[in-house]
Amino acid sequence: MSSNVGIVMLVHTALGRAEQVARHWARAGCPVVIHADRKVPRATWRAFRKSLADLPELRFITRHRCEWGTWGIVSASQEAAEVMLRDFPDVRHVYLASGSCLPLRPVQELADYLAERPRTDFIESATTHEVPWTVGGLDEERFTLRFPFAWKRHRYLFDRYVALQRRLGLRRRMPNGIVPHMGSQWWCLTRQTLSAILEDPERPAYDRFFRQVWIPDESYFQTLARLYSTNIESRSLTLSKFDFQGKPHIFYDDHLQLLRRSDCFVARKIWPHADRLYEAFLGDNAGIARQTEPNPGKIDRIFAKAVDRRTKGRAGLYMHSRFPNEDWENGMTSGQYSVFEGFAELFEDWESWLARATGARVHGHLYAPERAEFAGGQRVINGALSDSAGLRDMNPRAFLTNLIWNTRGERQIFQFGPADNQAISWSIAKDPNAQISVVSGAWAVPLFKSNRNFAELRREAALLQKVEHKHLDILRSPWVKARIRIWSMAEFVEAPMEPLQAIIDEIGSRQLRRLAEAPKLTELDGFGQFLQNLKNQGMHPYLMGDFPADRGLARPMPAGRRPYLVK
Amino acid sequence: MGAWQSYRLRLQRKRWRIRAFRKRRELRAIADRTAQIRPGDILVFSTLRNERVRLPYFLKYYRDMGVNHFLMVDNDSTDGSADYLAEQPDVSVWHTTQSYKRARFGVDWLNWLQWQHAHGHWTLVVDPDELFLYPFCDTRPLRALTDWLDASSIKSFSAMLLDMYPKGRLNDQPYAAGQDPLEIASWFDSGNYTITKNKRFGNLWIQGGPRARVFFPDQPERAPALNKIPLVKWDRRYAYVSSTHMLLPRGLNLVYDEWGGEKASGVLLHTKFLSTFTGKAQEELERGQHYSGSVEYKAYAATLEENPELWCKWSEKFINWRQLEILGLMSKGNWA
Structure with missing residues (x-):
C-alpha cells in the first residue's frame, strides 16, 4: 500500500522522537528515507537503525556532517531524494521534513491533498531583493560572496572574510545566469521537478556554486525549482516560524489547541519533551478527512507579537528586562498626560473644575516639597505608589513613568510650579505624551494674597522667578517634544477662555461641546500695584508680562459677576 | 569599557x-x-x-x-x-x-x-523563601525554559525579587510546614519600583516595593536591592559578586534590553513576610550577620513594634504569572 508521498527525514537530535514520527509516516504507507547527522554518536545511530529495522519501506543513507548554514544539509537532501526516487517508483511527491517535525493532520489527508494537485510544487521561493526575511544583514550577498567558514564555529573568520571580500569588491557570477531565490528549507516537490534538478547535466556547476553560498538549504532547491517546475505554489506545507534571530519558534504542550485549529499538515519545531503534542498527533487520529486549506494565521499573529515584544517592547515600561537607554524608549511614558503650571494659582477651585471638564484624574502638585499631592489627598495610589517625597525624589522620573504606567487607560493631570522639585523638567519637556500649559508668573498670586512681610515676599519672588525662568528656557529649547503652550499672566487673564477651550479640546474630554461652565478667576484687585511695589524694591518681576499698575484689576468683566460663555 | x-x-x-x-x-x-x-x-x-x-x-x-x-x-x-x-x-x-x-x-x-x-x-x-516564576511556568517545565535559553544562546536569566505580604498583621495567620506560603502572603506592590544602572558591573539596581514604602520612606537609598539573576548556565570561571544581584564576567549581567525591546524574564516571589518573620527579625538583629550592619533588620524592628501591616488599598493580589506579565513585572520576551 505504497503511498504517493515519500518522506525524506533529516534528523540530528532527539532520535527517540524521530523514530516515533518515522513510524507514524510508515504506518500510513509513506516510504521514508532517513539521513542522520554525522555528529550523532555511533552507538546512538546504531540503536536508532535497529529500532526501525522492522519497517520494509524505510531506507537510511550515508551520514554527512550537517553544520548549520553549510552545504552538508543540501547534499544529504539530494542523496536521500535520489534514493527515494530510485527505490519507490510510486512516489509522486517528495516531502522534506526534519526529526522535530510533527504531522498535525492524518497522513491520508496530506496524500489526498497532494493527489489532487499532481503537478504542483510546494516550495517557498522568492527573489532576494523582494523580501525582507533575512536576519543578520546578508541577503543578496549570500550569493555574491563566498562562505568557506562555518558561522557557528568560526564566527571571527566568517566575519573577517566577509569584510575582506566586501573591501576587495569580490563578486561571484551566477552559473548560467540563474536568478537566486530563497525560502523555507522545508519543501514538497513532484517527482518531475525533483528528478529534473537531480539529473540536470549542469548540476555539477550548480553544486559547485551553491557549495559556497551562505545557507544553501534555503536557496538551492528554491532557485533550481524555478528552472523546471511548471507550477510553483510559493509556500511551505510545513508550519515553521522564525524569530528575530532567525531561529525557529518551538511548540510546546500548551500550543495543542492552536496547532489543531491551524489545519496545517506538518509543524516544526516541536520541543522533544512535549509529550502531550506527540500523544495527541501521533495517536489514532482516524477522523473524517477534512478538505480545509492550512490556515496558520493565528499562530502567525502570536509569533509576530512575540517578536514585537522582544524588539519594541511596551512603551513606558521600565523593568528588570527592559531598561532602554535614553531616547530609545519608544515613548518615555505609556500614555498621554497634562501638566498645568500657574492655573491653580489663578483660578479658584481649579482642580475640581478641571476634573469635571475633562473626566481625567487631576492631582495637585505631584512634585511639591512635602509630599506628592495625589488626587483626593490619597497617601498611596495605583500600583502602591507612595506619596513620600523621599521615595519620589530618589528618582523623580521613575515616579512619573510609574504613575502613568500604573494608571494606563486613565488620563493623568497634575499641577507644577517653581516651588516644586525641578528635576523632572527635562523629562516632561522631551516626552511627546506630555501636554504642558504654562501661565508664567502666576506663582506671584499666592504671594500677593499672603499676609507676610514684604522683605520676605521679595526674596521668595526673586527665587521663584529665577527657577521658573530656567524651567521656561527648557520648555523653549529645540529638543522639546511635548505639546507646550506658554502665556504670560497678563496675556492670559485678558481672555482666558479661548486658550482653555483649546487645551481641553486637545485633552479630548468626554463631552465634545463647548465648555458650559467657566472656572472662576481669583480676585486680582491690587495685583498690579503689588508688582509695582516689587519693582520699586528693586526686584523686577517680568514673567507676568505687562501688568499696568493703574489698571489694578486686569479683568475684562466687573467683579462679582460670573463669567459665562456664548455657545 | x-x-x-x-x-x-x-x-x-x-x-x-x-x-x-x-x-x-x-x-x-x-x-x-x-x-x-x-x-x-x-x-x-x-x-x-x-x-x-x-x-x-x-x-x-x-x-x-x-x-x-x-x-x-x-x-x-x-x-x-x-x-x-x-x-x-x-x-x-x-x-x-x-x-x-x-x-x-x-x-x-x-x-x-x-x-x-x-x-x-x-x-x-x-x-x-524565594519561589521562582518564569513565563509559562504553569504549562511548561523549567527544562523547556533552559532548552530555549540554550537555543537562543542566552546564559543568564533575570528574575526580580517581588516581596509578598499578607493582608493584616504578620502574626495573624500562622504558617504551617508544607503549606503554600502564597496562601498567606498573597499580596504585592505592582508599580513603585525604581531602577538605576550600575555602570561598573552593567547590572540594574532596583529598589522599591513594600519594604521601601513602609520601612525606608525617609532614606530610600538604603532600601534593599531587588534585582536578581538567579538562573545561570554555570561555568566554573563565573562568580557571584554580591548575593545573586550581580555576577562576573559582567556580560552575564546584561539581562535587560537597552534599545526598547524586552528580554524574557521571571520573578522571584519573596515570601519572607509570614508569621515566622517577627521572630526571625529579632534573631537576625541580635546576630548582626546581615548586609550593611543589618540596617534592614533594624528598620524592621523599629516599625514592626508599631503596626506591622504592609498591605494597603492599592496592593495587588497574586493570581499567576500572566498577571505579573501584564503588570510589567516580568516579560515573555520573544518566547511564545
Whole structure:
C-alpha cells in the first residue's frame, strides 16, 4: 500500500522522537528515507537503525556532517531524494521534513491533498531583493560572496572574510545566469521537478556554486525549482516560524489547541519533551478527512507579537528586562498626560473644575516639597505608589513613568510650579505624551494674597522667578517634544477662555461641546500695584508680562459677576 | 569599557574565586549525593539557617518544576533543618558554623560549591523563601525554559525579587510546614519600583516595593536591592559578586534590553513576610550577620513594634504569572 508521498527525514537530535514520527509516516504507507547527522554518536545511530529495522519501506543513507548554514544539509537532501526516487517508483511527491517535525493532520489527508494537485510544487521561493526575511544583514550577498567558514564555529573568520571580500569588491557570477531565490528549507516537490534538478547535466556547476553560498538549504532547491517546475505554489506545507534571530519558534504542550485549529499538515519545531503534542498527533487520529486549506494565521499573529515584544517592547515600561537607554524608549511614558503650571494659582477651585471638564484624574502638585499631592489627598495610589517625597525624589522620573504606567487607560493631570522639585523638567519637556500649559508668573498670586512681610515676599519672588525662568528656557529649547503652550499672566487673564477651550479640546474630554461652565478667576484687585511695589524694591518681576499698575484689576468683566460663555 | 577596566574586573573575579576556594574549608559535607548528578541536570543552590518549616514546600515546589538536585549549605541551624535535608534523596547538604557575614552572606560558600559541581549545568540560586516564576511556568517545565535559553544562546536569566505580604498583621495567620506560603502572603506592590544602572558591573539596581514604602520612606537609598539573576548556565570561571544581584564576567549581567525591546524574564516571589518573620527579625538583629550592619533588620524592628501591616488599598493580589506579565513585572520576551 505504497503511498504517493515519500518522506525524506533529516534528523540530528532527539532520535527517540524521530523514530516515533518515522513510524507514524510508515504506518500510513509513506516510504521514508532517513539521513542522520554525522555528529550523532555511533552507538546512538546504531540503536536508532535497529529500532526501525522492522519497517520494509524505510531506507537510511550515508551520514554527512550537517553544520548549520553549510552545504552538508543540501547534499544529504539530494542523496536521500535520489534514493527515494530510485527505490519507490510510486512516489509522486517528495516531502522534506526534519526529526522535530510533527504531522498535525492524518497522513491520508496530506496524500489526498497532494493527489489532487499532481503537478504542483510546494516550495517557498522568492527573489532576494523582494523580501525582507533575512536576519543578520546578508541577503543578496549570500550569493555574491563566498562562505568557506562555518558561522557557528568560526564566527571571527566568517566575519573577517566577509569584510575582506566586501573591501576587495569580490563578486561571484551566477552559473548560467540563474536568478537566486530563497525560502523555507522545508519543501514538497513532484517527482518531475525533483528528478529534473537531480539529473540536470549542469548540476555539477550548480553544486559547485551553491557549495559556497551562505545557507544553501534555503536557496538551492528554491532557485533550481524555478528552472523546471511548471507550477510553483510559493509556500511551505510545513508550519515553521522564525524569530528575530532567525531561529525557529518551538511548540510546546500548551500550543495543542492552536496547532489543531491551524489545519496545517506538518509543524516544526516541536520541543522533544512535549509529550502531550506527540500523544495527541501521533495517536489514532482516524477522523473524517477534512478538505480545509492550512490556515496558520493565528499562530502567525502570536509569533509576530512575540517578536514585537522582544524588539519594541511596551512603551513606558521600565523593568528588570527592559531598561532602554535614553531616547530609545519608544515613548518615555505609556500614555498621554497634562501638566498645568500657574492655573491653580489663578483660578479658584481649579482642580475640581478641571476634573469635571475633562473626566481625567487631576492631582495637585505631584512634585511639591512635602509630599506628592495625589488626587483626593490619597497617601498611596495605583500600583502602591507612595506619596513620600523621599521615595519620589530618589528618582523623580521613575515616579512619573510609574504613575502613568500604573494608571494606563486613565488620563493623568497634575499641577507644577517653581516651588516644586525641578528635576523632572527635562523629562516632561522631551516626552511627546506630555501636554504642558504654562501661565508664567502666576506663582506671584499666592504671594500677593499672603499676609507676610514684604522683605520676605521679595526674596521668595526673586527665587521663584529665577527657577521658573530656567524651567521656561527648557520648555523653549529645540529638543522639546511635548505639546507646550506658554502665556504670560497678563496675556492670559485678558481672555482666558479661548486658550482653555483649546487645551481641553486637545485633552479630548468626554463631552465634545463647548465648555458650559467657566472656572472662576481669583480676585486680582491690587495685583498690579503689588508688582509695582516689587519693582520699586528693586526686584523686577517680568514673567507676568505687562501688568499696568493703574489698571489694578486686569479683568475684562466687573467683579462679582460670573463669567459665562456664548455657545 | 576600556581594557584597563576590563582587566580590573577580571582580577576582581579571580579574587572572589580565590576567596571561595579558601572558604571551602568551612564547609563540612553531611550528605554528599553529588555523584547522582547527571549531565544536563538542573541544580538548585541555597544557603539557609533555621528554615525547617519552609523546607517541605520549598523542595516540593522546585521538584515539581523539574529541578534534579539540590545543593544546600546549612549555616548552623538549631531547628533540625540539616537533618531533614540529609534525609532527602535528591539533596546534598553541607554544614558550617562559620560567619555568614564573613562568607559575604553565603556567596563564597555557594561560589565554591558551584565551581565544584555546577560546571555546564543550569543553576538556580535561591533562598528558601524565594519561589521562582518564569513565563509559562504553569504549562511548561523549567527544562523547556533552559532548552530555549540554550537555543537562543542566552546564559543568564533575570528574575526580580517581588516581596509578598499578607493582608493584616504578620502574626495573624500562622504558617504551617508544607503549606503554600502564597496562601498567606498573597499580596504585592505592582508599580513603585525604581531602577538605576550600575555602570561598573552593567547590572540594574532596583529598589522599591513594600519594604521601601513602609520601612525606608525617609532614606530610600538604603532600601534593599531587588534585582536578581538567579538562573545561570554555570561555568566554573563565573562568580557571584554580591548575593545573586550581580555576577562576573559582567556580560552575564546584561539581562535587560537597552534599545526598547524586552528580554524574557521571571520573578522571584519573596515570601519572607509570614508569621515566622517577627521572630526571625529579632534573631537576625541580635546576630548582626546581615548586609550593611543589618540596617534592614533594624528598620524592621523599629516599625514592626508599631503596626506591622504592609498591605494597603492599592496592593495587588497574586493570581499567576500572566498577571505579573501584564503588570510589567516580568516579560515573555520573544518566547511564545
